[in-house]
Amino acid sequence: MSQQFSPPGQPQPGYGYPPPPQPKKSNAGKIVGFSCLGIVGCIVLLGVVGALLSSGSSDKTAKESAPAAAAPSAPAQAPESKPSSAAPEKKAAVDVVAKKTEFKKSIIAQGDEYTSVSVTITNNSSKPINVNPLYFAITDTNGTKHMAELGADEDQIATVELAPGENVTGAVTGKGAFTAKTVTYTDGLIGKGIRADVS
Structure with a gap:
């Protein structure tokens, strides 16, 4: 007697239906996962590069600002203005000092129509403060406010956190040729602004 087999997918005599075939797995989940991982990796890489660049420029700024800060910090009037019986002033x-300076074109500046102001920020508080070029604005003699242009001046003020007693000096640059009257510094994007006249 010969055995007869039912066609595939049909019930086998005595066994019932065969198990269904395994569904093919899609690689879409792996692709999406690796894409997200790649994006996060790029963001982390950009953050590290940015930190290294700002660290290098803050070291340069700190070295350059140290001699400049040493001379004005020791005026002859300081001992005389402090009588022994009066309370100290x-x-x-946060102390902001702004002075006119020459624009030093960086490699990413487009053209020469910029105005720079040298700004020194000193932290006299008991808490750290943040300094960032985006926290500055220059007001010209006509009353027009100019936001800081990033990377236009070679001596741009560094993005740093100042501990109590520390200071940093650098250029804040606005687009266009104008006469700067005041510089406004804000600790953070929505903090209270501190204004200094440009000397």
Whole structure:
């Protein structure tokens, strides 16, 4: 007697239906996962490069600002203005000094129509403060406010955190040729602004 087999997919005599075939796995999940991982990796890489670049420029700024800060910090009037019986003067939490300076074109500046101001920020408070070129604005003699242009000046002020007693000096640059009247610094994008006249 010969055995007869039912066609595939049909019930086998005595055994019932065969198990269904295994579904093919899609690689879409792996592709999406690796894409997200790649994006996160790029963001981390950009953050590390940015930190290294700002660290290098803050070291340069700190070295350049140290001699400049040493001379004005020791005026002859300081001992005379402090009588022994009077209470010491209270300093502002953040001191901003702005001076005219020459624009030094960086490699990413487009054209020469920029105005720079040399700014020194000193932290007199008991808490650290943040300094970032985006926290500055220059107001010209006509009352027009100019936001800081990033990377236009070679001596741009560094993005740093100043501990109590520390200071940093650098250029804040606005687009266009104008006469700077005041510089406004804001600790953070929505903090209270501190204004200094440009000398």
